[in-house]
Amino acid sequence: MINIQNLSLRAGIKPLLSGANLAIHPGQKIGLVGQNGAGKTTLFKAILGQVTIDGGNLSIPADWIIGYVEQESGELEQKVLQYVSFGDQLYADAIASRDAAEKAGDEDAIVRAYDQLDKLQGFAVENQARQLLYGLGFTENSFSQSIAEFSGGWQVRLKLARALMQRADLLLLDEPTNHLDIEAVSWLKQWLKNFPGAVLVISHDRDFLDQVVQGIAHIEQQKITYYNGNFAAFERQRNERLMQQQALHDKQKQQMQHLKTFISRFKAKASKAKQAQSRVKALERMEMVAAVQASNPFHFEFPEPKVQPDPMLQIEQLRFSYADRAIIEKADLVLRAGDRIGLVGVNGSGKTTLLKLLVGELKPEGGKIQVARGVKTGYFSQHQLDTLRPEWSPLQHLLALEDAPSDQQARDFLGGFGFSNEQCLQQVEPFSGGEKARLAMALIVFQQPNLIILDEPTNHLDMETRDALEMALQDYTGALLLVSHDKHLLASIADQYWWVHQGQVELFHGDLDEYLNEQLRRIRQQSEEEKKALISEDASAAKTTNKKQQRIQNAHQRKQLDALLKADLQLSRKLEKSLEKTQQELDRLHALLEDSSLYDAANKDKLTECLQAEAKCKQDLEDLEMQWLEIEEVIQQKKIDFEAKLAG
Template sequence: MLTLQNLSIRAGVKPLLDSATLTVHPGQKIGLIGQNGVGKTTLFKTILNEVPIESGSVGIPQNWLIGSVEQEVSAKDINSLEYVTYGDSLYAESTERVKQAELANDNEALVSAYDGLDKISGYLVPNKAKQLLYGLGFSDADFEKNLSAFSGGWQVRLKLARALMQRADLLLLDEPTNHLDIEAVAWLEQWLKSYEGAVLIISHDRDFLDQVVQGIAHIHDQKITYYSGNFAAFERQRNEQLMQQQALHDKQKQQMQHLKSFIERFKAKASKAKQAQSRVKALERMEQVAAVQAMNPFIFKFLSPDHQPDPMMNITDLSFAYGDKSILKSVDLVLRAGDRIGLVGVNGSGKTTLLKQLVGELKPQTGKVIISKGVKIGYFAQHQIDSLNFDQSPLQHILAQENAPSDQESRDFLGQFGFSNTQCLEPIKAFSGGEKARLALAIIVYQKPNLIILDEPTNHLDMETRDALDMAIQEFAGAVILVTHDKHLLASISDQYWWVHQGKVTLYQGDLDGYLQQQLKAIKETQLENKVTRPGQSKKELRQQNAQQRRVLEDKIKPYQKEIKVLDKRMEQLQADLANYHAMMEDETLYDAANKQKLAECLKLQAGCSQELEEVEMRWLELEGLIEDIKAELES
């Protein structure tokens, strides 16, 4: 297992972790969370021995292989399939030995190299790589393309696929869902659920964490606190802690005020000097419990539009192509006032191209986009962030807007987006991606649009800013068109979905879960169509291999089913106990003064019973999910 023991690390002079502790067991999947800048990525670099440790230790079993996504593409002169397969280091070594033996015309070395390849089931590796690439949105035509032919976003996907190919005991994934579309995110969730190694994931996507992890490691105040369960369980536990912390803080404030009053009253009196002095020492010794700060420092809202034309936009017979490649064909759409549109479709299907048509950055080659009079669009996309003046401050950006507010009003406005007075005056070139994204959002909010178009707004945003954006859009009275891989945000905002697919844009008849299941089914069908067998393998051998794999999967289910039976009995008992405690508490005599101790005991037992029942139910659901995943694998 991986153990961080009293670990302290810095970024320059800034302390990030101070005596932090964490343990990651084999097969455990943990989400690593915390606000931007707390040291999550630096911690990964520390585990990979790329950053020095100030004090403490990182313990890694000698035989463990640590897998991660490489920062730069190591070689761009190979095709995508070879690049991904070489993520499996054993396969890469064996394949290189085969190539060297062939070049040297050394038959003995060649036999030995092929024997080594056979021992690691190397014949299965290219097929596994193809399955990964299909899941991440690549097609057969992409396999032979040189890496340099892919854009930056698609190269990020290739690096992720290469990392997933590693035979790692521990996989480190830093924001793996960035640059993925929501369909690929759904596929990645399923893949990680079945991954047998341990995984440590940095992510701000709450729904992704809910689906994948069984524990949360929260970095806060230079410490790491571990919470069992998914992100929803973390939020529940964290909120309970904060409420207790606030109550303790309030109580301590009263105690401290009492001590201060005594000291002030009696410090000048000789007869009370000793008691006053002891209270001074008590005040000094008292460990102050920090007051609970608002969990989210970002609270902003989109201003109510002055008016909302209806319809806001008519798109008729719109078509567009890049050269010979047709992107959109004969698109007909109507956007009504107050519509909440989730724009879905795999990367490359034309979502961003459609948005650029709507905001006028691209002109349709045929057809029209008719925008009603009075429509004011607020458009957020990555290139909008890149077009900010990096030599100017946030304050200068706001003061440059039409009908700009006063200097102080601008500072107050920027404060809602987490910019301090000092940051308001600093050039933004030194800002993080998240801070620049917040500034771009602030400018949109100030412009008071009645139509907001957001293209992947969450890529650089931490969880607190995402939550603030979610709340602001929900309260916004105008129309919204949203493209995002954040399932939580998309589901909470959208009331209908436009599906961009094969050049068409159609209204999807169903909810987001139904859409994603449809996409996963399509990916699975593509994977099944392209399964390969071992070279020279007969049909009989293939049937035997499939039967053996089926027996392995069936054996895997049995212990889960056995544990579920035990849990079923335990749940029945706990539910019966809980019903008894409820019946006891309906007895009015229990609340008499004479039964104070009995009441306290009953409340304690009830609370313990409720907590255990919740834990047992969570485990039952987890096991059911594992069994369903194995059954789905059996069916395939």
């Protein structure tokens, strides 16, 4: 097991952990929680040996493999299936040995390499990688694409898939659900339940933690407190402890007041001096028990809508396409007053496109969207934080709105979102993602919408702010349209679901669990088909009498297939180079944005220029990816034709 004893960690001069203890046993799955900045990610780095501990002991068994999500994607020209498969390092080494033997023409070495692959059950590795990719939302067509052809969010998924391929004794996952849709999150929960190794996961997703972990390690006041059970059990146990702590604190206050009164009354009397002195010492020895503070500093609510037209939106024969690919095709929908709708569908199915059409950011190619008079929409997009003016303070943002409040009213309002008087006057550019998300939400709440449209509102929010948002949305009486990978939030807010898939948008007749179970069945069906194909391939191989010659023949066939695919992929080389160039430019901009000096007041113009360039790069990358879809279909068909010819 991993044993953490009396551990001390710092971030610069800031102490994060002091005298912290935790044990991680084989196969144990633990959620690591605590406020932002408490030291969760730094603890991960300490386990990986990436930071030096300041005190205590962190012992890791010498033979344990620690799996984690890599920061870099490696060679961007590497193909998706190979990149994920090579997350299994032993398999990657065996493949490298095989390729070297084939290049040297050493038949004995080729056979030894295949023997090693047999021992590793290497025949199943690519199938497992395919299952991971299916589960995380990738399609068969994408397996032969290069990493560079995917946007940053999809590259994060690839890195997660590669991490899950590791033969790890302990898997470290830091917010693994942040770039996933709710379907992929549901699949990941099932995968982690069956993972035989230990898992230590940082997450603000309550339902994810409830389903995956059997223990919670809570970092608070530089200590780690371990609670048995899932997140719901942790909340129950912690509340009980806090109540006991409050009762003890109240009792102690009474005792201290009694001692102080006695000392005050009798310290001047000679007959009582000895007793008074003993009480002074007792007071000095008494250990203070910290008063329990309010568990959630955030509280806000959406005001009652002044008017609620019914219906609010009517959508007839709505059509929208991109790069000759139909995204929305002949959708007919009605949004009524008070509707609470969850929008579901895998990433790339068109959920965000539909929302942009509804709020007017995109124009439909056909059909119409009729918005009732009096509808006032509050829209929180995935890129809402980019709309904030970095040089403005939260107070300036609020006072710039229509029907702006007085200065004091604005400060009071922002206080409900966790902004102190001092923070109200600070520029927002150095704010964390969570602080910016809270400000963006505050601006929406203040405008008193009767229709709220939220696209992944919790991506940057910690647990406390998520809870406050959930409570506010539960009490909201207007209409609501929500996209979220947070199952707990979606299930507690929505009472009906619109399913976006294959260009269609239709009402899903069932609850969220039924929808997710249907998606999991689809993924399992794909996996079963892969397994059947693998069994059939093994059965054919077993009929060969000369195992050595068959392996060599298979090796040459694979080499021949790789060469043919490479020639086919040259048809799309022009776009591939454009993708690479755009991704490199985006990486360069990200590197610039990580430089703290860029956020100095003197570099304000440069920062604005970088942010604008970053936004353009992201859009260009998405445009290029969409154009690739059509080309990849042609490439995939050629691959299928080749394999059919080979099989015949």
